[in-house]
Amino acid sequence: MTVLLKADHVTKKFGGLTAVNRVDFEIEVGMIAGLIGPNGAGKTTFFNNITGLYMPTEGAIYFDGQPITGLKPHVIQKRGISRTFQNIRLFGQLSALENVLVGEHVRLHGSIFEAFFRPRRVMTEEADAKEKALKILDFVGLGRKIAEQAARNLPYGSQRRLEIARALASDPKLLLLDEPTAGMNPQEKKELTDLVKHVRNEMGVTVLLIEHDMRVVMGISDRVTVLDHGEKIAEGLPLEVQKNPQVIEAYLGTGAAAEGA
Amino acid sequence: MSDILVTLSLIGLSNGSVIALNAIALTLIYSAVRTLNLAHGDVFALSSVLTMTILRAALADPTVTTLGVIGWCIFTALATMAFGALLSFLVELLGFRPFRGGSRLAPIIATLGISFMLYQIALVWQKLLPTYSSGDHRSVPGLPEVPVVGIPAILPSINLLDAIGIHGVGSLQPRDVVLFVVAILVGFGTREMLRRTRIGRAIRACAQDPVAAQMVGVNYAGTIRMAFVIGGLLAGIGAFTFTLAKEGPVGAHGAESGLTAFTAAILGGIGNPLGALGAALMLGVFSAMTTYFIDAQWTPVLVFLLLVGLLMWRPTGLTAEDRQNDLTAPATEVVVVDRRSILRRQPKVLLLAMLAGLIVFPALTAAEPYRLPVATSFLVWIILALALTIVVGMSGVLDIGFAGTFAVGAYVAANLTGPAIAWREALFPVPPDAVFVVLASALVAGGVGVLRGMLTSRMRADYLAIATLALGLVIQDVIKYTSGVGGISAIPPPRFLGAPISSQLTQYVILGVIVTLVVIATIRLQHSRAGRALAAIREDEYAAAASGVNVGAYKTSAFFISSALAGLAGAMYASVVSYVDPDLAGFHISVMTLAMATIGGAGSAAGAVLGALAILGIDRIAIPALASSLENSAWQGFSIRELSYLVFGLALYLSLLGWRRQVTGLAGKSEQEPWNPDQLLTFCWWAEAPHRLGLGIGRMRVAVAHAGTRTRTFLDRNVFDDGGDDA
Numbered sequence: 001m002t003v004l005l006k007a008d009h010v011t012k013k014f015g016g017l018t019a020v021n022r023v024d025f026e027i028e029v030g031m032i033a034g035l036i037g038p039n040g041a042g043k044t045t046f047f048n049n050i051t052g053l054y055m056p057t058e059g060a061i062y063f064d065g066q067p068i069t070g071l072k073p074h075v076i077q078k079r080g081i082s083r084t085f086q087n088i089r090l091f092g093q094l095s096a097l098e099n100v101l102v103g104e105h106v107r108l109h110g111s112i113f114e115a116f117f118r119p120r121r122v123m124t125e126e127a128d129a130k131e132k133a134l135k136i137l138d139f140v141g142l143g144r145k146i147a148e149q150a151a152r153n154l155p156y157g158s159q160r161r162l163e164i165a166r167a168l169a170s171d172p173k174l175l176l177l178d179e180p181t182a183g184m185n186p187q188e189k190k191e192l193t194d195l196v197k198h199v200r201n202e203m204g205v206t207v208l209l210i211e212h213d214m215r216v217v218m219g220i221s222d223r224v225t226v227l228d229h230g231e232k233i234a235e236g237l238p239l240e241v242q243k244n245p246q247v248i249e250a251y252l253g254t255g256a257a258a259e260g261a
Numbered sequence: 262m263s264d265i266l267v268t269l270s271l272i273g274l275s276n277g278s279v280i281a282l283n284a285i286a287l288t289l290i291y292s293a294v295r296t297l298n299l300a301h302g303d304v305f306a307l308s309s310v311l312t313m314t315i316l317r318a319a320l321a322d323p324t325v326t327t328l329g330v331i332g333w334c335i336f337t338a339l340a341t342m343a344f345g346a347l348l349s350f351l352v353e354l355l356g357f358r359p360f361r362g363g364s365r366l367a368p369i370i371a372t373l374g375i376s377f378m379l380y381q382i383a384l385v386w387q388k389l390l391p392t393y394s395s396g397d398h399r400s401v402p403g404l405p406e407v408p409v410v411g412i413p414a415i416l417p418s419i420n421l422l423d424a425i426g427i428h429g430v431g432s433l434q435p436r437d438v439v440l441f442v443v444a445i446l447v448g449f450g451t452r453e454m455l456r457r458t459r460i461g462r463a464i465r466a467c468a469q470d471p472v473a474a475q476m477v478g479v480n481y482a483g484t485i486r487m488a489f490v491i492g493g494l495l496a497g498i499g500a501f502t503f504t505l506a507k508e509g510p511v512g513a514h515g516a517e518s519g520l521t522a523f524t525a526a527i528l529g530g531i532g533n534p535l536g537a538l539g540a541a542l543m544l545g546v547f548s549a550m551t552t553y554f555i556d557a558q559w560t561p562v563l564v565f566l567l568l569v570g571l572l573m574w575r576p577t578g579l580t581a582e583d584r585q586n587d588l589t590a591p592a593t594e595v596v597v598v599d600r601r602s603i604l605r606r607q608p609k610v611l612l613l614a615m616l617a618g619l620i621v622f623p624a625l626t627a628a629e630p631y632r633l634p635v636a637t638s639f640l641v642w643i644i645l646a647l648a649l650t651i652v653v654g655m656s657g658v659l660d661i662g663f664a665g666t667f668a669v670g671a672y673v674a675a676n677l678t679g680p681a682i683a684w685r686e687a688l689f690p691v692p693p694d695a696v697f698v699v700l701a702s703a704l705v706a707g708g709v710g711v712l713r714g715m716l717t718s719r720m721r722a723d724y725l726a727i728a729t730l731a732l733g734l735v736i737q738d739v740i741k742y743t744s745g746v747g748g749i750s751a752i753p754p755p756r757f758l759g760a761p762i763s764s765q766l767t768q769y770v771i772l773g774v775i776v777t778l779v780v781i782a783t784i785r786l787q788h789s790r791a792g793r794a795l796a797a798i799r800e801d802e803y804a805a806a807a808s809g810v811n812v813g814a815y816k817t818s819a820f821f822i823s824s825a826l827a828g829l830a831g832a833m834y835a836s837v838v839s840y841v842d843p844d845l846a847g848f849h850i851s852v853m854t855l856a857m858a859t860i861g862g863a864g865s866a867a868g869a870v871l872g873a874l875a876i877l878g879i880d881r882i883a884i885p886a887l888a889s890s891l892e893n894s895a896w897q898g899f900s901i902r903e904l905s906y907l908v909f910g911l912a913l914y915l916s917l918l919g920w921r922r923q924v925t926g927l928a929g930k931s932e933q934e935p936w937n938p939d940q941l942l943t944f945c946w947w948a949e950a951p952h953r954l955g956l957g958i959g960r961m962r963v964a965v966a967h968a969g970t971r972t973r974t975f976l977d978r979n980v981f982d983d984g985g986d987d988a
Contacts, residue, residue, distance in 0.1 A: 051807055073806035083807055091800035094793070101790075102797040106809035108790050112818045115789030116782045126790070170809055 003065075004029045004174055004206050005050070005081075010059035012045055012230075019045040021230040022059070027174070027223075032200050032207045034221035034238070036214070038250055042230040043210045044086055047176055051083050052076045064173065078106045080173035084163040084180060086210070092152035096142065096162055099151050100133035103169030133169060139203075140165040140195060157188050161195070168199065175199060177209040181216055189213065193220050218242065226250065268431030269549040275437040277545020278444035282499030283522035284529070284537040285444075285451050286492040290349075292468040292532035293488035296365050296723045297523055299372040300352045302515025303379035304493060308345040308500035309510035310383050312337055314390060316412045316504070330415060334505070342497030348379070349493025353486055359918065361482075365723040366659045370859070370917050373661060376516050377852060377910025384906070387510070411509030436506035443502045447495055448538030454491070455534065464488050468532055516848060517561075520731055524568040527575075558742040565731040569716060572728050576720040611867040612780060619773040623766060633765045634837070639877050640772040641834045646857035646873040647783050647866060648826035653855070654864025655792060656819040657799025659726040662713075662733020663854055666824040668846030669709050670702040670831025672740055675749040675841045677701060678756075682749075695755035695762070695836070702832035703825040709736070710824020711817055718816050730848075737846035748842025755836040768837055775833070779826065783866040786822075795819055796864075852909045853880070860916035872916075880908050 007025040011018065020042040027033045035043050048054045050061055052073040060069045068076050077083075082103075091099050108129055110122040134144050140161045146154060151162060160180060167175055177196065181189040193216055199205050211217045217224060218238040226234040226241060228250040234241050241247055283305055290298045319325070319333040356375050360367035421433045455461035463484040466474040475481045504510055511518065525544050529536025544564065551560045626632040645667055652660050676682055678692040685692075692698075713732050717725045754763040762768060786792045794815050797805035806812050835841050844850070857872040884904055 053803065053807075072811075073803070074809050074811045077807055077809040085804065085807075089801050089804040091797050091804065093800060094796055098793055098796070102793050102805065102808050102810065105790065105794055105797075110790040112786070112789075112791035112815075112822070115786045115791045118785065122789075129790075166808060 002029050003027070004031075004063065005208070006062040007046075007050070008060045008062070010046070010049055010061060011057045012042075012049055012054055013057045019230050020049065020056075020227075023227070023230075023232050025225060025232070027206060027208055029173075029206055030200065030204065031222045032196065032209070032220050034217040034224040035208060035210045035227065036212070036217055036224060037227035040229075041227040041250075043227055044178060045230075046227065047083065047178055047210065050076075051081060051176065074106075077170065077172075080171075081176065082167035082170055082172035082174070083176035084160075084167050084178055086178040086182065088156075088159045088163055090151040090159055090163060090166070093150055095148050096137065096151055096154065096165075097130070097133055097147040099162055099166050100136055100169045101129060103136075103166035104129050104133060106170050136165045136169055137162075139198075140168070141191070157184060157192075160184075160192065164195065164199070168203065168205070172205060174206045174208065177207065177211075179210050179212060181211065181213055189216055196220055214242075264430045265553070269553055270546050271431055271433055271437065273546030273549030274542055275440055275545070276548060277542035278437075278440040279499075279503060280518075280522050280525050280545055281444040281538045281541035282440075282447060282495070282502065283518060284525040284541045285447055285534045286495035286499070287519065287522050288526040288529065288531055288534060288537040289451060289455075289464070289495070290488055290492040291523075291526060293464055293485050294357055294368065295468070296368055297372075297519075297727055298352065298356070298489075298492075299369060299516055299519060300356060300376040300379060301349070301492065301496065302517070302519030302522065303376045303383070304345055304348045304352060304515070305496045305500050305503075305518070306511035306513070306515040307348060307379050307383045307386075308341050308497050309504045310386050311344050312341045312501045312504040313412050313510045314386075315340060316415075317390070320413050320415075334415065338498070338501045341501040342494045345495075345497030345500060346490045346493035349489045349496060350486065352493075353489035355914070357485070357489075358482070365721070366726065367917060369659065369661075369723050369726045370855070371914055373516070373852060373855075374910040374912075374914030374917065376514075376519075377849075377906045377913070380514050380516075381904065381906035381910065383510075411507075412504065414508055415505060440502060440506050443498065444538060444541070447498060448534050451491075451495065451534035460484065460487050460491075465532075514848060516730070517734065520568060520727070520734070521561075521564055523727070524564055524571065527568070527571045556742075558738065562735050562738045565735050568731050569728045569735075572720055572724045573716060576724065611870065612777070612784075615780060615870065616777065619777070623769060630765070633769055635881065637765070637769045637772055637837050638834070639874070639881075640769075640776045641830050641837060642854075642857070642877055643776055643870055643873045644779055644830040644833065645827055645854050646869040647779050648823045648830060649854050649858040650783065650864065650866065650869040651786065651795075651819055651823040651826070653858050654868070655787060655799065656795045656816060657722075658816070658819070659722060660729045661726050661851055661855060662729040662731070662736070662848075663827065664848070664850035665713075665733040665736035665846045666706045666710050666827040667831045667834075667850065667854075668736060668740060668841075668843070670706040670828025671835045671841045671845050672744060672749075672831070673702040673705045673828070674698050674832035674835040675752050676744075678836065679749045679752045692753065692756055694759075695757045698755065698836075699829055699832045703828040706828020706831065707821045707825030710820045710827070713824075714817050714820030718813060718820075730851075733846060733848065733851055737843050740846055741843040744843070746843060748840060748844075750840045752835055752839040752841070754839070772833060772837070775829075780866050780870065783869075787865070791815065791818070849906060849909060852913060853905075856909050856912040856916060860912055876908070876912055879912075880905055884908070 003026050005025075005027045007023055009022045009024060010020055011022050012020040023042075023046060025046075035046065037043050045054065049056045050068075052068075052071055052075070055070050060067055062068065063076070063079055063081060066079070068079060068081075071079075091102060094102070108125055110125065114122050134147060137144060137147060142158055142161050142165065146158065151159065154162060164175075164177070164180070180196065181192050184192065196207055196209065197220055200207055209217075209221075221238055224234075224236065224238050224241045225232060226244070226247050228246075233246045233250060234244045236244075283302060286305075287298065287301055290301065315337045316333065319337070320330065325333070352372065352375055356371040357368050360371060416435045416439060418434060421435065421438065422428070422430060453461075455465055463474070463479045464487070466477075466479050467481055467484045467488075471481055474484075500511070521544070522541070525541035526537045527540075528544065529538070529540035548560045548564065551563055555563075622636055623633060626636075645663075649660065649663050652658050652663070676685060677689070677698045679685075713729065716732070717728045720728060754761045754768070756762070762771070794805065794810045797808065797810055798812055798815060802812055831845070834845070853876060857876045858869050860868075860872040860875060
């Protein structure tokens with residue numbers, strides 16, 4: 001299999017705090033990979049390094065064989081990495097449809113000056129984009145009825161799905177999901193897990209997800225990586241990782257510490 | 262040489278003390294609410310008018326003794342402090358409390374509106390004061406009136422340097438010493454208050470982390486209120502001292518002195534009164550130096566550029582806490598978009614209504630041809646409002662110095678076509694064609710806009726607003742000093758294909774066509790890929806970037822397009838009105854345009870057009886009509902023609918208040934919960950007040966006991982009362 005994303009000794013420091021410490025990481029095309037770890041393990045920081053919100057202090061990141069370290073977020077997204085956010089970050093006042101259309105931004109071509117003159121090419125492209133956006137809304141299970149609703153008025157679960165729809169709209173090669181099932185009940189979690197499988201199986205998008213719920217991660221991941229205190233402490237098949245004593249210690253250890261505090 | 266340095270330092274320290282009196286209170290308030298209170302300068306200025314009023318009335322009596330003067334001074338100082346505290350309390354009540362937990366931009370817009378209202382009150386108040394007092398005129402014997410300016414001198418006029426035997430290095434008056442001493446006292450007093458008192462510790466706790474402060478029992482709302490009241494007390498002290506020393510009130514608009522003071526507050530480190538004091542004194546000396554060695558005119562320009570530079574240096578937050586929070590918090594800082602209005606959903610309705618209005622108007626006013634130029638000038642303002650809508654509404658960038666680019670366009674046009682401009686007559690013996698003039702104005706203004714965008718684009722929303730305000734004043738000053746305060750007049754009508762367009766109807770038709778095109782362009786932009794990208798940036802800048810939007814490029818484009826449109830409006834203005842002056846770049850034009858762009862719900866062409874018509878209708882039609890109908894009544898002598906500031910300020914504030922639910926809803930609160938519990942409590946308290954007053958003593962006692970318990974609880978809940986001095 002070809003390697004899609006490769007992180008090489010990635011380190012991120014904030015002042016004296018090392019949030020991510022020399023993490024090596026690889027993900028192959030077509031995988032669903034899980035990234036787990038206790039709170040504050042550096043998972044989201046690792047995501048932010050990949051997507052260009054942070055510049056790694058050391059190390060390099062390669063995507064599709066090309067270095068992407070230090071590129072701007074919009075350039076990285078254009079290369080084919082989409083993401084969702086732990087705390088949902090939709091464009092609240094825009095409609096659901098418009099949110100997905102913004103997701104399609106990189107695939108479209110109408111410039112700011114063409115907006116005034118509306119050449120036929122741009123108009124057909126816009127019509128196609130709208131049709132595609134509606135299809136994506138269908139795909140993530142939101143349906144076309146909510147297309148005109150303002151994103152912030154949607155229920156929580158729908159907002160999560162809309163974020164995924166927006167991320168898929170750019171036809172990414174890699175989708176990063178940051179705790180997609182946070183705050184959901186078991187039924188909703190199961191539905192969302194199925195959606196993630198669909199994304200991989202039907203759209204052929206490689207997925208890397210951060211998740212707290214062990215059952216979710218173990219259920220869908222082909223491979224799991226465990227971070228603790230910014231360091232990679234384990235990696236492998238879900239069942240192997242589950243039995244790894246270091247992983248158990250990381251989880252139980254922090255639990256014990258929390259009780260003592 | 263060293264003598265001149267000593268002289269300049271003395272002048273600088275005196276002026277710096279005035280800045281310090283403002284800056285110390287500002288830094289205190291900033292640290293409590295984490296953003297600039299634009300109305301503070303006007304609280305200061307209005308308080309100084311009160312000082313003048315009391316002292317003038319008290320000292321008009323020539324028999325007053327020295328002891329009486331001192332007594333009156335003490336009374337006035339206390340009254341001014343109370344007044345300042347009250348004003349500052351109201352600023353918090355109206356400008357901050359309704360928008361707490363919402364966008365950081367809301368208080369900026371609100372205090373901007375309040376600042377204008379306070380300024381207007383100060384102007385009217387001063388106008389209502391008698392300008393003459395009875396008594397024998399000094400130089401015109403027999404004239405029974407004495408003109409009154411400011412207040413009589415209370416502090417003696419002696420050169421203290423001469424008195425202690427140093428000659429020839431300038432002058433040190435008692436007033437300078439008083440200003441300096443009071444500034445030092447206020448600086449140290451505020452620091453001790455913050456360090457040693459219960460409320461000081463609570464303010465610091467809320468500044469560090471509002472959530473944690475509340476978790477440990479600090480009454481957040483009460484603490485913020487107290488910070489404003491203390492800031493107002495300090496403003497009162499400052500205003501009294503200023504009036505005493507300068508023998509007159511603060512004349513200028515407070516926002517400008519507020520910006521200078523804010524510069525000092527940042528330089529000194531936000532939340533640090535002694536830092537603000539030191540920085541203000543340094544800034545005063547620096548200003549005195551630049552005034553002497555460069556030119557007095559350029560001093561404010563340099564100070565404001567320094568402010569912009571400081572904000573560029575810390576674009577995401579002046580305090581470490583702010584910078585940390587901003588990394589993770591969504592950067593949503595938004596002006597509200599109206600989704601409901603039919604005009605927004607059906608832009609064609611707007612277009613048809615507008616076209617109908619444009620065509621019908623000249624027919625209606627055929628009998629009154631003098632109304633046509635007024636309508637033409639309205640069209641210019643509509644273009645300007647639409648231009649600002651692209652920045653404020655569509656891109657969510659609060660620009661409060663927008664008039665700058667408008668004035669640049671107007672001046673380019675005026676210079677290209679105006680009479681007696683040497684370089685132009687050398688270059689073009691005949692004024693160039695209107696098309697060329699308009700394009701040149703739009704391009705230059707667009708360039709200025711891009712430059713402004715580059716300077717400010719990385720700043721967080723409220724700093725960006727402050728920076729645009731400062732840059733607008735810089736543009737105004739630069740125009741003033743390069744092109745003359747008097748402006749350029751008698752600009753001939755535009756020439757098209759060699760012939761002048763002097764018919765008013767033709768001008769009206771041309772502008773009508775242009776306005777229609779601009780409306781169509783704005784609507785089309787809104788519904789395009791680029792418009793969506795701008796809206797995405799407005800909603801969440803980082804999420805937009807993560808969706809592949811090139812944030813920097815789009816922001817720059819938005820700045821260019823809107824500034825070019827503003828420049829176009831400026832060029833039109835110059836040729837229609839045939840007169841331009843530096844006030845076109847003024848603060849009040851910026852605020853007027855901002856009120857137009859926001860009152861109808863920002864972000865839509867319809868909102869901008871309707872907003873512009875509403876504001877112009879009040880300011881240019883309703884108020885003059887009211888004024889002329891009042892002319893023969895008892896109100897004679899009091900002109901309400903000059904109430905523009907009040908109109909703009911009130912319109913801006915009310916538009917924000919009208920959209921409050923959405924503004925605060927954006928920070929993630931649910932829309933169904935417009936009141937937060939604290940507001941509800943306040944509301945109940947006020948609603949209960951008449952009831953409470955109307956009942957007998959027994960009820961009063963209960964109320965007093967209740968208030969006592971509330972106070973006690975407030976004090977007890979403070980965990981910071983162990984009295985320790987922090988290391």
